[in-house]
Amino acid sequence: MNSIVTVNNLDKSYGEKQVVKEISFEVKKGEILCFLGPNGAGKSTTINILCGILGYNAGEIKYKNEDIKHCLNKFKQNLGVVPQELCIYEDLSAEKNVQFFALLYGLKGKELEQRVTKTLDFVGLLERRKDKAKTFSGGMKRRLNIACAIAHEPELLIMDEPTVGIDPQSRNHILSSIKNLSKKGMTIIYTTHYMEEVEEISTRILIMDSGTIIAEGTKETLKQEIFDERRFILELEDDSNLNLDDFYHIEGIKKVENKQGKLTITALKNVENLDKIISTVIASNTKILNLFCQTASLENVFLSLTGKSLRD
Ligand SMILES: Nc1ncnc2c1ncn2[C@@H]1O[C@H](COP(=O)(O)OP(=O)(O)O)[C@@H](O)[C@H]1O
Numbered sequence: 065m066n067s068i069v070t071v072n073n074l075d076k077s078y079g080e081k082q083v084v085k086e087i088s089f090e091v092k093k094g095e096i097l098c099f100l101g102p103n104g105a106g107k108s109t110t111i112n113i114l115c116g117i118l119g120y121n122a123g124e125i126k127y128k129n130e131d132i133k134h135c136l137n138k139f140k141q142n143l144g145v146v147p148q149e150l151c152i153y154e155d156l157s158a159e160k161n162v163q164f165f166a167l168l169y170g171l172k173g174k175e176l177e178q179r180v181t182k183t184l185d186f187v188g189l190l191e192r193r194k195d196k197a198k199t200f201s202g203g204m205k206r207r208l209n210i211a212c213a214i215a216h217e218p219e220l221l222i223m224d225e226p227t228v229g230i231d232p233q234s235r236n237h238i239l240s241s242i243k244n245l246s247k248k249g250m251t252i253i254y255t256t257h258y259m260e261e262v263e264e265i266s267t268r269i270l271i272m273d274s275g276t277i278i279a280e281g282t283k284e285t286l287k288q289e290i291f292d293e294r295r296f297i298l299e300l301e302d303d304s305n306l307n308l309d310d311f312y313h314i315e316g317i318k319k320v321e322n323k324q325g326k327l328t329i330t331a332l333k334n335v336e337n338l339d340k341i342i343s344t345v346i347a348s349n350t351k352i353l354n355l356f357c358q359t360a361s362l363e364n365v366f367l368s369l370t371g372k373s374l375r376d
């Protein structure tokens with residue numbers, strides 16, 4: 065895959081405090097690259113450096129193999145940014161807001177008008193185009209903020225926590241819009257501390273904590289690398305005939321627990337033993353009411369890497 069942006073050994077300090085610590089990563093064409101990490105991890109700092117809003121102490125950033133310092137204008141022309149803080153004019157209408165930002169990117173005339181309409185429609189605000197931004201809900205303002213960043217159809221869109229504190233409907237709208245933009249070929253960098261969003265939209269994930277990237281991969285590879293176990297949960301009608309020792313004779317079983325008819329079995333992932341588990345339950349004349357298989361979540365991955373929860 066072609067690399068749009070390459071970052072090598074990026075370093076950023078505020079006074080004595082190093083907040084981004086020699087991180088390196090690539091942004092490949094067409095991906096939805098998610099930075100997942102708790103508050104204070106250094107996501108916004110990294111993103112703001114990429115956008116050229118913040119300087120850095122050491123490291124190298126390349127746009128398509130050219131040092132960004134030598135092609136800043138070309139890079140910015142192809143960039144759309146949705147910052148963590150809203151960046152819209154409250155006293156202007158939705159339409160005027162989008163127009164203003166599109167003008168900055170050089171759109172004009174009929175093309176400008178068409179793009180404004182198309183973009184407002186895309187974010188679901190066409191009917192409110194004449195209304196001032198200050199009359200909008202938090203979620204609508206967020207969608208307007210996104211419209212301002214995409215009207216010029218950038219090659220790379222950077223979004224910094226665009227769904228914090230908004231209603232579920234706007235959140236779903238934003239997440240599905242991102243998937244649509246990606247389908248149309250836009251490359252997207254998305255930061256969040258919500259692992260559900262990463263599960264839903266990411267094609268690749270960089271897990272960030274305390275200024276460093278501690279893991280990288282797709283949601284599947286990250287979970288696989290970290291966990292070689294899976295967990296079966298069987299809900300039983302009556303567990304009185306069950307002998308837990310019987311399960312330990314089955315290959316690949318690591319742990320068996322029974323709490324009030326809820327039998328939890330932890331087993332090695334690469335051993336096929338579900339049929340034996342079920343026949344062992346049935347052999348003890350116990351009826352199975354329900355069966356779940358639990359696999360690792362990204363929250364588990366983060367917990368296992370850092371020893372803390374994403375929402376500490
Ligand atoms: N202007 C600043 N001056 C001093 N420290 C800052 C400044 N901006 C951010 N920081 C610190 O840098 C660290 C990373 O912050 P940030 O990049 O905003 O994290 P995130 O976006 O992951 O929540 C935090 O410890 C934060 O307090």
Ligand SMILES: [Mg+2]
Nearest residue numbers: 107108148225
């Ligand atoms: Mg941030």
